[in-house]
Amino acid sequence: MLLTINGAAREVALSDDTSLLDALRGDLGLMATRFGCGAESCGACMVLVDGKPSYACTTPIDALRGKAVTTLEGLGDAARPHPLQQAFLDEQAGQCGYCLSGILISAKALLDRTSTPTRDDIVQALDKHLCRCGAHARIIRAVQRAAARMSTSSAT
Numbered sequence: 001m002l003l004t005i006n007g008a009a010r011e012v013a014l015s016d017d018t019s020l021l022d023a024l025r026g027d028l029g030l031m032a033t034r035f036g037c038g039a040e041s042c043g044a045c046m047v048l049v050d051g052k053p054s055y056a057c058t059t060p061i062d063a064l065r066g067k068a069v070t071t072l073e074g075l076g077d078a079a080r081p082h083p084l085q086q087a088f089l090d091e092q093a094g095q096c097g098y099c100l101s102g103i104l105i106s107a108k109a110l111l112d113r114t115s116t117p118t119r120d121d122i123v124q125a126l127d128k129h130l131c132r133c134g135a136h137a138r139i140i141r142a143v144q145r146a147a148a149r150m151s152t153s154s155a156t
Contacts, residue, residue: 003064005030006074016062020054021045023061024071032072032101036130043129046102047071053106053128072101075108083153084108087146088139095133103129107143115151117143 003010005028012018012027024030024047036044038057045056048070076082081089084104094100103126110117110125117125122143131139 001061001065003061004068006070007068012061014061017060019057020047020059020061020064020069021056024056030071030073034098034101036098036102041130042099043102043106044099046105046129048105048109051109051112053109070105070108072104075104082108083149084111084143084146087142087149091138091142091145093135093138093142095135099129099131099133103131103139107146110143111147111150115147115154117147119144 001012001014001016003012003023005024010028012023014023014027021033021035024033025035033047033056034044035057036042040055040058043055046053047056048054049059049064050067051070076085084107088094088100088104106125106129107122110121114121119140122140126139126143
């Protein structure tokens, strides 16, 4: 089956009911998307499917025919981080980091929809993510910082 992952066509030889998470981590070697609960309860496995946050742990690859999937690896890298990634570093918004890939993905979807989200918008967009480290205030500040940077850079 041919999947579009991070803008590139990728061939996977897996059964149609294989979860996207298993395909990403096991077959394609993309390790940023994490297994958390396997039941859509923690958000660690969140990816974008056609720009919308989706749970990779329960999405079968067959449901992705003709759709574009973006993982954290598709946002940026160490040499050229996405403004969200840089803001999370600047705000020291992670402790263990296990939840962050999913949070960054949901934050990206939010900022794609709303260039100047309110605090309530951010809280609502990230509500489905479980973070046990207590970094919530820094995470919210990081999303606000990224939104400000992205608004400034798009205005110039």
